[in-house]
Amino acid sequence: MVDKIVIENLNLQYADGTESLRDISLNIPANAISVLFGPAGGGKSSLLRCLNRLNDLTEVQTVAGRILLDGEDILDPQTDVIALRRKVGMVFARPVVLPLTIRGNLTYGLELAGEKRKSRLDEAAERGLKLAALWDEVRDRLDDPAIALSGGQQQRLCLARVLANQPEVILMDEPTSGLDPISTGKVEAALQELKKDYTILLVPHSVQQAARTADFAAFFLQGELVEAAEGKELFTHPKQKRTEDYVEGRFG
Amino acid sequence: MAQKKLNWQEFFIPRLIKASGYSAILFVALIFFFLLREGLPALTEVKLGDLFAVRWYPIESHFGILPLITGSLIVTLGAMLIAIPFGIGTAVFMSEIAPRWLREILKPLVELLGGLPSVVLGFLGILVLSPYLRVFLDLPTGLTALAGALLLGGIAVPTIVSIAEDALDAVPYSYREGAWAMGATRWQTIWRVTLPAARSGVLTAIMLGVGRTIGETMAVMMVTGNAPVLAIALTSLFHPVRTMTATIAAEMGEVANGSVHYHVLFFIGLVLFLISLVVNVTASSVVFKSKKRAERVLS
């Protein structure tokens, strides 16, 4: 398996002194779903936000270590952050639907990048919607306000919007935490298709979801990486006692 | 006993609140009625053509109010041209760009500025602003529409900043993060996400700013030179003008009760009242429309 992302000795400390990641070293395989899981406050979101440098905009005191994306250190101050964020897309826990039409939401990222040709924009919108398994539900009402969609559809719209940007890596922070089981199933099914072409990092909202979706899994506890392994392996034969306890629901 | 007391409160307090609510409407209605009663006779006493003429010289019974209306408009327009970009720019700086400590200094400072009595600003206008304008632009006098516009712009800025900043601040952080994560630059996020999302609050800020400028009297009277000449050319900015508010304030004290002049002054008041009514109604209908949209976004 090729490693898309290599994290070496990553440390992260927020301005208020919270040490939310301690000496994390982790390899993320390409074309697979990697699941980062663990109890609240473990540092999963913090890690995701390092991967697209979204932490630049919050009050962070120190980020040390290296994060190599295709061999290039993205923590390097020289990195073009805007280009990085197009390459590494992110879907949040609560769908952030912009006050535009469905089409407007989809083409937003490309328009920001300066794309003006309508054919290109429409093409990207359609591709994103198809990949996110939303095309059939909205194809006839692309010009309606996006806010009229249901919560589950909105979340898939956010996924479609990221995909329209043609990223290489997709970060998802509890993308299904607000969704019903059927919508959740649709998102998970879409991910199974998408992993053929993309590298996916998913913070699941439950251990069950972690076990269901993981090709590769990493267990985080209070800023530490306890254990990382192939999904089946980690959920059936965890090496660490703490992982086993958490997976079997004995704490957390 | 306690039960009785409670009933008594339940009976009176809502009625009191209702009464004070209705009294606000009543007062506006009474003011309007009073203005109509004192102002409308002007229409019978002065021919319509003479009223909307260009010569204001009450001593010789010339009651043309056009110079006063254009005077108010040019000063207000000028003030808004200055205050809107500057005010919104400052609000964006404070809420989106400035570090937190700077913002915590700026915010109370702006509110303090907003509370300065306009006479004080008028003083500054006379002593500093207009002499400077006179020398710098090489004008016969610095007491011009431009001085009024600059000063009024300055007066409107704190109102606009403070309300627009609150509106920007209320935009959920997740909107900004969403845009950044899509690869938007900081500026694109402000221009295409944060400002549109705060649109209704920003519009309110602008409208309150307009209201403040058009109704302002003291400072304008002190710096505009008060010459009732028609102000419709761009160069009018560099000449003295006289606004409606300044005219009423200056002449109402020495006019004979019930005279034609008296009625015309009230008629001017009526015009002012209607202008601010139109501004407010437009503003609230625009705000109402975009608020409905914003509510749908947030639900």
Ligand SMILES: Nc1ncnc2c1ncn2[C@@H]1O[C@H](COP(=O)(O)OP(=O)(O)OP(=O)(O)O)[C@@H](O)[C@H]1O
């Ligand atoms: N902006 C911030 N400033 C200060 N501390 C923060 C900030 N964001 C997160 N933290 C702290 O960093 C630690 C890790 O937080 P993080 O959000 O990464 O956890 P998480 O694993 O995503 O948890 P959850 O499952 O609740 O989402 C927590 O102790 C949290 O309080």
Ligand SMILES: [Mg+2]
């Ligand atoms: Mg989190």
